[in-house]
Amino acid sequence: MDDDRQPRPPEHPELTPEELAEQAGTVEDPVGAPPRKPDFPDPDPGWKPDPGRAREWEELARSISKEHRPRREDVYPYLLIRAMSPGDRGQRPLWPPTVCWESPDILLLDAAYPGPFDPYRLEATAQAGRSYRVFVRVWNLGLLPAVGVHVRVWVVEPGFIGAGNASDPYYEQHFVGGRMVDKLDDRTRPGSVAVVELDAPWTVGEGAFGHWCMIASATCPADDYQGPLLVNENRHIGQRNLDILAPDADLQPLLMGLGGLVPDGATLEVTHGGTAVLPLLQGFLPPDDVAGIEAPDVKEVRAGVDLGGTAHLLTAFREDGRTTIVRSRALLQRLGGRSGELAAMLARPGGARQLIEKLGPDRVGEAGLQTDAPLEKALPEAFTRLLDLRRLEAESVARGLGGPGGAWHLLRFTLTSERREFVGGYSVALH
Known part of the structure; x- marks a missing residue:
């Protein structure tokens, strides 16, 4: 076969160095090349190590690595009788500036009504000489059910009751009644709140003026409280001290x-x-x-x-x-x-x-x-x-x-x- 009949490779023009660089591009740090070292300034000849710096980093490391305790309500029952509405989630103390004696969870119905709790029959103010059924709304804000909840209510002469005068005979606490609740569900379920009726009605005596102050408590074995009945100090206590x-x-x-x-x-x-x-x-x-x-x-x-x-x-x-x-x-x-x-x-x-x-x-x-x-x-x-x-x-x-x-x-x-x-x-x- 004649050599002239063989295919010939295409002919490319010869490029100048400038044209070759334009097409190939330039790479300052090609793959595999050592990185360029930064230009560090000369060290300070008078520099001395700071011994406190090491302690600072040690404390930071300990704070990050230590075990953090979860919030109580994420592990145990967390009972609450609200001190006021809206927004009470159990933080105490509230006063100042938030009032703590206007609990919406202590409720009254006329004792002549025998049916189930009915908000349309609420009594705003207790009248002397009349009898009332007493209800307490109790909340469990914890992630564990509250078992064996004990609800109790006392009445106190109208006025101002607090840590400074709780031992005053005028503010003696008169027990009204109580009730045991088998279980309150955890806060993710509707059964985490219950309206609990006391085991006996309350007959109102003759007060000095206005109404009687009402105090309620709620406890359970896994969230117990046996301290003083001071609403501004503990979420287990609610107080209704108002007149309408x-x-x-x-x-x-x-x-x-x-x-x-x-x-x-x-x-x-x-x-x-x-x-x-x-x-x-x-x-x-x-x-x-x-x-x-x-x-x-x-x-x-x-x-x-x-x-x-x-x-x-x-x-x-x-x-x-x-x-x-x-x-x-x-x-x-x-x-x-x-x-x-x-x-x-x-x-x-x-x-x-x-x-x-x-x-x-x-x-x-x-x-x-x-x-x-x-x-x-x-x-x-x-x-x-x-x-x-x-x-x-x-x-x-x-x-x-x-x-x-x-x-x-x-x-x-x-x-x-x-x-x-x-x-x-x-x-x-x-x-």
Whole structure:
């Protein structure tokens, strides 16, 4: 075969070095080539090792490697009787600033009704001489079922009960009854909450004023509690210390009763709960009675100082034989300065007394009332002056506080000791 008939390879043009580099590209660090070393600066000739640096890293390693304990509610039962609504998940203490004496889990039905628990039959306030069936709503927020839950209820004379006066004979705890519950499911199941009825009805005796304070407890072998019945210290305890007044109810006996329970040197502060009255009433009134209820914003409350969600109305105390009752708004006006800073101080425990002391004894009368009369007589008079009222019927007080016509108002009375420690609280809802 002739060589000219064999196929010939294609002819490629010869490339210049510049063209070859353009087509082949350039690689600064081809595969397998050693990496370029960074340009480190020369070491400091005066450098010395830091012995504390090693300890710092050792502590960090220990903190990362140590065993972390899980939360109790993820391992055991976690019983709860709510101290307030909404949002209570068992953290204690709550006060300050969250109230702890408005438990929506202690409920009453008229003893004449024999049927099952019915929220449409709830009784807002216990009346003297009548009998009631007592129910307690108990929660298990743990991931383990609560077996053998023991629910108990006591009643205490109306007023302020706390760590500072629990041994006072006036605040003696009268046992009402109890009930054992076989099991509450874990928190992932509907059976983790139960409404438990006591084994006996409660017949209300004659109280000094208002209603009786009610205290409930819930325990089980795997989540036991045998300590004092102090709601602000333990989630096993719930307290219902409030009155829900009809429009024609007279507020004067209640104010006199509360004023008479303030020891010398202690401080009574009165605040307005604003819109917090709505969840409170939802817990204690039949659903039909709650529909359409209105509540004022704290900015609409007359004579109060807005603390953000609540309004501070007045401060009262008796010391050295003299009763002093100071209106909060007048106090801040007399002090001058930045109202925001003064209001923040007013919101702190003991802040009201500090502001009054800052004003001085010679000027206290400009912001309120000073008298030799006992606090139980001076407190009703201070309310009439505060709201410019002639009478203290609940409806008149509600109008004096302001807000929409017919709105519900929540008044909270908080007692702190001479050492500025929390004692207890009492709430009144009215319209």
